[in-house]
Amino acid sequence: MKVSVYRQRYIDAMKMPERKKIAELYSLADELEAIEKTEEEYRILSDVFIHLEYYSKAYNYFSMVAKSDDVKDAKKKYYIKDHLEMYADRNASRRPRKVKACVVEMPDFKYCSKPLEAGLFEKTEIPERCDCCGKGTNLIYSGPFYSEEDVDVLCPKCIASGKAAKKFDGKFVDDTVLSSAIPQEYKKELCCRTPSYSGWQQELWPDHCGDFCEFVAYVGWKEIKEMGLEDSISFAPESEGYSEHKEDIVREGSCQGYLFRCLNCKKYILHVDCD
Numbered sequence: 001m002k003v004s005v006y007r008q009r010y011i012d013a014m015k016m017p018e019r020k021k022i023a024e025l026y027s028l029a030d031e032l033e034a035i036e037k038t039e040e041e042y043r044i045l046s047d048v049f050i051h052l053e054y055y056s057k058a059y060n061y062f063s064m065v066a067k068s069d070d071v072k073d074a075k076k077k078y079y080i081k082d083h084l085e086m087y088a089d090r091n092a093s094r095r096p097r098k099v100k101a102c103v104v105e106m107p108d109f110k111y112c113s114k115p116l117e118a119g120l121f122e123k124t125e126i127p128e129r130c131d132c133c134g135k136g137t138n139l140i141y142s143g144p145f146y147s148e149e150d151v152d153v154l155c156p157k158c159i160a161s162g163k164a165a166k167k168f169d170g171k172f173v174d175d176t177v178l179s180s181a182i183p184q185e186y187k188k189e190l191c192c193r194t195p196s197y198s199g200w201q202q203e204l205w206p207d208h209c210g211d212f213c214e215f216v217a218y219v220g221w222k223e224i225k226e227m228g229l230e231d232s233i234s235f236a237p238e239s240e241g242y243s244e245h246k247e248d249i250v251r252e253g254s255c256q257g258y259l260f261r262c263l264n265c266k267k268y269i270l271h272v273d274c275d
């Protein structure tokens with residue numbers, strides 16, 4: 001079957017980095033909503049809105065074309081309806097708010113010396129407005145932020161200064177999972193002023209030589225070998241079990257590694273979790 005231009009754009013968008021993908025899906029939806037639609041285009045629209053977790057729209061568009069005697073359609077319709085009833089549009093991705101061109105410098109973080117390379121920020125072509133300071137940023141935080149508030153875009157400066165944690169009463173790392181042996185001031189630095197990584201499970205943060213380690217990268221065992229670390233690396237205590245299944249650890253896989261390094265003795269430490 002020949003893939004339509006719009007379907008191809010949807011497929012291409014799904015391969016883009018997160019922020020770019022959301023922007024592209026919204027722009028695709030805008031175009032499709034403005035034209036006379038074929039059945040296929042209604043289906044693309046519903047897929048776009050499912051991905052954006054905009055279930056009311058996804059349901060409306062899918063209902064226009066779903067065939068009641070088609071098992072796949074019926075299943076999908078049930079899926080959308082179920083999510084609509086559970087979440088409505090509460091988790092819908094926000095449409096990126098464009099601002100004037102700007103280039104933001106990456107500040108220094110004690111527990112992550114190369115945050116962009118480590119994948120904790122996405123560098124975007126189109127800058128967006130930081131929810132905290134209101135200024136444009138082309139570096140957008142992509143890790144977790146635990147807050148009651150709905151925070152979508154954070155610039156690195158508002159993380160480094162502690163402004164975002166204070167303003168939204170939030171934390172980047174949950175302090176309840178941290179070692180009690182580490183001084184409180186270090187914990188505060190980590191939880192309130194450090195960009196964190198996204199784990200499959202609760203993000204743990206290893207410590208060594210009396211301080212937290214720095215986050216280096218998302219890795220699989222392949223990357224560990226490429227870096228020549230396979231003989232010198234230690235597994236974090238919680239991840240010890242994975243040392244028997246090294247080859248199963250795959251970057252961006254369902255069993256993923258998180259590489260850390262001790263700030264003092266420079267030893268590499270690997271934390272692993274699964275979906």
Ligand SMILES: [Zn+2]
Pocket residue numbers: 130131132133134135154155156157158
């Ligand atoms: Zn900001």
Ligand SMILES: [Zn+2]
Pocket residue numbers: 208209262263264265266267
């Ligand atoms: Zn150490």
